[in-house]
Amino acid sequence: MQSAVPRPPTAANLTGRNPQLLWAPRAWLGGDAAAHWAEGVCLEVDASGHWKAITPGVHTPPAHATVLAGPALPGMVDAHSHAFQRAFAGLAERRASDADDFWSWRDRMYGVALRTTPAQLRAIATQLYLELLQGGYTQVCEFHYLHHQPDGTHHPDPATMAWALADAAQDAGMGLTLLPVLYERAGFAQPSLRVDQRRFATTPGFVADLQRSVQRSGRALLHAGVAIHSLRATSSQSIAALRAEVGDTDLPIHIHVAEQIQEVRECLVAHGQRPIAWLAAQGLLDARWQLVHATHTEPTEIDAVARSGAGIVICPSTEANLGDGLADMPGWLQALVPMAIGSDSQVCRQWAEELRWLEYGQRLQLQRRNVAAAPAQGQSATAARLFDAAIRGGGPAAGFARWGLRVGARADVVVLNDHAPGLLGVPASHTLDALVFGCDTPVVRDVFVAGQAVIREGQHAKQAPVAAQFVAAMDALWHGAVLE
Template identity: 45%
Template sequence: MSLHQYLDRSVFAQHAYLPHGWTENVRLHWNVAGDLSQIEENAAPLPGEPQAVLLLPGMTNLHSHAFQRAMAGMAEIAGNSQDSFWTWRDLMYRYALHITPEQIQAIAAQLYAECLRHGYTSVCEFHYLHRDPAGAMYANPAEMAQHVIAAASQTGIGMTMLPVLYSYADFNEKPLRDDQRRFATSVDDILLLVQKLETMRSPQLEVGAAPHSLRAASLTQIRDLIQTLPADRPLHIHIAEQMKEVNACIVANGRRPVELLLDSGLVDQRWCLVHATHLTPQEVRDMAASGAVAGICTTTEGNLGDGFFDLPAYLAAGGRFGIGSDSHASYSPVEELRWLEYGQRLRLQGRNIATSAHQKQIGDFLWQAALQGGMQASGRAVGQLATACRADFVILDDTHPHLAGLPVQHVLNSWIFAGNDNLVRDVYVGGQQVVSNGRHCQQAQIQNVYLNCMRELRQL
């Protein structure tokens, strides 16, 4: 390898956040495929080598509905009756009926560029907008999914694509409503989608599956899906987000949603249980023991009035969690983590909740735990600066007043809990720089296409 190639695939950091914590004078090397190949400690910078002061692993956004980015902020108008998740959902359904494949790509590209600029380097896309506006399957069944994947490729974000099984409107296999017609899929439809996407799998793209919820997919269907899906693929599901859902599950099945799913014997470490907001103490313990990841989406759960996840009890039971932006009321991992902690403080009227016997720095604990949960939920080698993992990392602006001259052990606390400026300067994914000085490399082009798309949608 020439010196030029060597420097093109390396970066020197005065402080890098390795699996054992902040480490001084680190050089990262990656190969042509974008995987980290060597981590040098006690290194010295080379002339002409890219350099950073504060470098840390990028975060996984473990739960995203990309098309909902286009309606962020548009549902904050009071209706004639008491507003809830369910009235918001009706508005979202009406909106979803009009989006074309080209529009979903424009919306997703805008979202992913924003996520990258704020420190996410990969996303798990919970994708259920499959059919055309009339409810017919496209000639290419993967049409919509491939446009979302194209947006990820354009922006450079890593992706886990999760085609969603969505067969019913409610428990007891209630038929889908007409405004749900674009979501309709059977087990065979999902397996066909996975097959269509198989050749696109790469170090940047994994393909799993997602039963939407126990309202929308039966346990029999979920079992059939798992038996046919390749054994190493991630599985995600919405569960216990709202008490109306919990109560309806009890009426239909005699058990609560998490209890019902865990009792099926299907849940293991491949699973991400998204939201899981309303749990009994026994469900908390059982969910932690299953090895599944809790997918916590704090800003969406706050926006929709879902409630608070019982984080302290879950952590005490050894539970794993990650974060997602879901409906994209926010696209900042800092905001998700900040409000995860603040929500617990408000609920318990205490401080410094997310901690462990080994990590007393709240920012460090949250970032480390969410990295690990996101890695597991994505099914990809991401979330840590270690050999064989993706060269996905974030460089912070060490000149910003929140960080300049700050002892390194306080950096994550300051980043997460002090102010609202975006402190991300540069972002690399798979060794490729996608954000420089706070701007995405295709920011202007992506934004122009998005604005044209939104002008069309707002005329509806």
């Protein structure tokens, strides 16, 4: 396969950058061995913004090292994001009719999609990406289907909205994996899109061309894969055509799948199989594929995904907000299927809360505690098992062969404020436990992406102007609008 692991930033993008050394009093180290807290860790960054060396047991910081002010964690990948939906977060929490579900929420969300301009998308996404950095994410996978002008015609540059997202990530200092989406019909039995979906229309060729254009741009921290909206929104012929366009290139391929019971029922009528079973039966799945949501499954489908090497992306806060249901987390973990997390509709922008929701949903359903823990496998800490799973699954979901505090991975690190409420006084060995299950205020102090500080003491250098541009975009979008 051709390698699609993001290239090191070009020399032009790293003008003036020198190798540097960070020192952490404690750091969560992974790699091939079991992840664990290590004391006195030197983290050496090379000129390309990757980890050159990681050395624990250095109990006195070297004179030339930048001393980190708290425990250090690897940056998290947000493996599923719709940035424009940040403008809708918190605005769909009222019900004027007898019922409200995913499908009614979706219809209202389309109203935002139809009005958002490129400049507004950039302002919204920049605010979102800044918030994600403050929530401990350093890379975001943007499931991008808001492509065209409001009337459905192409922009003079068909990648205009994609560049708005890329500019936003660059403004924030966030890593971005852009995933242009194949989207061609309103449902299994529909020949085309609805009128209010007109900005989403794409073909396999459009998606492949956009992916190649983004990948060739040479921008630092920018990478691209492809996505298929869902089986209901794309024909089997178009999925096969996109698969042919991609060929054997090693890039991430994402798809919404089995999020809703209605989708599963309609897929059974259309294809005679459940969505994940159909994907597996077509021989499509391999380690490049990321199944987003994968909520409604049977054990045989989990087994098929495990055999294929594909991963899943669970979005707990969005799945709860939309009433989607609960994924079979114990089944997926037991099958050793790679698992990442995503912020999706942006009702939550902190990974620790996503992991809390992931575990708490299972506790409520199964009436048990510490569902994700696996003491028989030497993994008695629930938070650590979920965090490690999300770190290991997130890298491939974003197109990275190496991720985390590992030599060769991009030099991303998140520094915690261990004096924050929830962490204050907690024994060092239980920092992750308290972070996921005992904190209700922000605890991220500093964030480095590719060795460069983008969050300092919880704040971003561009925080005020970014917020002002976001408020202006929100005012333009919502002024005079009728909110249900």
